Amino acid sequence: MSAKTIEEPARRVPIYGEYEVAVLGGGPAGIAAAIAAARAGRRTILVERYGFLGGMGTAAGVTNFCGLHANVHGAMHRVVQGVASELLARIDRLGGLNAPHLVLGKILAQAYDTAAYKIAADELLAAHKVQILFHALGAGVVMDGESRIRALLVETKAGRQAVCADIFIDCSGDGDLAAWAGAPFELGDGEGHMLYPSMMFRLNGIDPERAGEAWRTIPQAMEAAVARGTHKFPRKGAIVRPQRHAVEWRVNFTQLARDDGAAINGVDPDDLTRGEIDGRRQALEAFAFLRTVPGFENSYIIDLPPQLGIRETRRLVGAYQLSGEDVLTCASFGDSIGVNGWPMEVHASGDVIFKFPPIPESRGFNELPYRMLLPGKIDNLLVAGRCASMTHEGQSAARVSGACFAMGEAAGLAASLALSGNTLVREIAVEKLQQALRREGAFIGRDQAVPQGL
Template sequence: MSSKVIEEPARRIPIYGEYEVAVLGGGPAGIAASVAAARAGRRTLLIERYGFLGGMGTAAGVTNFCGLHANVHGEMHSVVQGVATELLARIDRLGGLNAPHLVLGKILAQAYDTAAYKIAADDLLAAHKVDILFHALGAGVVMDDARNIGALAIETKSGRQAVRGNIFIDCSGDGDLAAWAGAPFEVGDGEGHMLYPSMMFRLNGIDPARAGEAWQTIPRLMAAAEAAGTHKFPRKAAIVRPQRSPVEWRVNFTQLARADGSAISGIVADDLTQGEIVGRRQAVEAFEFLRTVPGFEQAYIVDLPPQLGIRETRRVTGGYCLTGEDVLGCASFSDSIGVNGWPIEAHVAGDVIFKFPPIPQSRGYNELPYRMLVPEGIDNLLVAGRCASMTHEGQSAARVSGACFAMGEAAGAAAAQSLAAKTRPREISIDTLQLELTQRGAFIGRHQQVPTGL
């Protein structure tokens, strides 16, 4: 990258709009945050870089909700409710939701159709009167003072514009807004190592009868192919599972690294460029192997997503940092605003390593404290999603969509409460926030009865 610079002339930026709550990023956290703020009567804008919502779930082709469920003393329960329940019901009405399926014999995940997700999310936000601005990329902030954001700069096809807000919620996944505002953050495990990204893709044309439970046999076939020297795979623990239609399967087979073997960075443009190119190459190589699997002989790649699947970049430092010990120990917090039932899922070099709380001895979920949404140093900002305050290991679990829905809903409700009380988000009444969340159908742990059903 060149070290040369140019001087950008000062310019006057038109104000796109003035909002009480401005949310950057339309993934699970951003969807839930904007709905929660708007349903409380606050004028809310959701800003999204693509032309659709869903975050990594649609833009990176994940096509699979993780963390909606927990293994509670050996029984499966749906533990993420509230806004997430409304969204899933809409996806289901469109015929785009699979029944939950078992992962590693210990936890449930739930596949969906990406088109149904996009349509359902549009409908959900419209029902709650959330304003949306698509094709808008966050580009920086203008500070009112050292601790307060005055406006978010965005780049659009209409040129650079600015959004004024009373409270901002960073659901960008990368902690972009927080970093621009000067909030402290961490990257990686202390030595700069992040979770490895993947290039997801989907196949069509599978013969379901012949494929059967191919996800059970594919690991053995991979090992045999490597031993025979016909194929070499970037990682173990490949995931190949059917979608709503059994002729279509999702494939999570790739792992993207720099030349030195470390994970590519989702906040370095050159890394992202190479990751996209190498990711598509790895997808083709994986596809060529899968064509040798019974039932996949006539398969074809039906979708390569718009972007690489990024798991970890910045983690903003908040009032509490969720740890791996909290996940494995099923920690409780007096300021809990939701729960995470997903285990630690560490995407390390060449492999994916899962660590679960004790099963069936444990309740299988940790609570999520409100403090992890409140960044240090900035007074009118909340952070929700995979860039919230967590350690590298804690984020390996609570980065998934279930926990992101929970964090986002709490952040949106907290922003509305802060405005109503005319106080900073870090000073709101936790009791009032918890009461509102539970009355809206959310499960926050604490003394609530665990929801029944899937």
């Protein structure tokens, strides 16, 4: 990018509205945060850059909930409850939810239809009287001193506007709001290396009878094609699985890198541009290969999503950073606000590496401490979702939708408690937050019985 600058004239920015809680980002964390705050009686707004909710789950075409379940001593349980349960029930009523399926023989994931997800999320936020502002791109903040945010600045078709609130929750995925406010963060593993992004896509026209359990044979077919020298793939471990209707399959096959081999940087506009174009090229090449698979001969691409699937960019350096060791040892925390049952999933150069806690010896989930939602310098900010306070290794596990739902719900309730007590978010009584989460049906670990069923 050019180092040249221009002077922007000072201007008066109209205030869009004034709220008790403002949430930036409408993915799983943002959905749960906004609902939890509004359900607690707070005037709440959710600001989203697209015209729909779901985050990477819809905008990047992930179409699959990971981390809702845990392998608890060899038995599967859905350990993320609360707001997530309400959303899943609505998706299911719309006919858009698959039964959970086994991944790597060790953990469950659950596919969904993106249209059903979007509609269910709209309905759920409306039911809880959350105000939504779509097509609003966060652009900066106005501060009251160094430690308090006065307003979130957004760019809309009506121009720049300001959203004022008492408490802000950053669920942007990229830690945008926290970074603008001056909260400390890390980018990647300390050496600039981040989890590699992917361009997801979906196919229709598959013959389910002939395809069978093709997800088991496609990796071997890829290895054989590489050995023959007929194909070269950007990564190992392609994931190709059916959606609710077996003629439609989702494809997670690609890996996007810069010219130097490092992962595309999801907060660099030039990298993002390159990644989007290269992602579509890789998707087309993957599609050409998949048409050689039995049952896929007459398939066609029905969806290339609105954006590249970003796994990691900025991560908050908060009061505690969840680590890879915490994931693998199923760590407990006195200030737990939810749990994560997903393993470490490291998207490294050319590969995807999973690391699980011991199975079936372990309980299969780590607790998530409230401290990972707390930036050190900003008094009226919480951060939830994949940009919360985690190490590079810890984030590879707890970035997925299950943990994001849990963090978001806790952040929304914490904001309400801070407002009730006229206190800072870092000074609320965590015991009251834990009690409120339990009352709303969330599972936080600790002394609770593990939820039954899937």
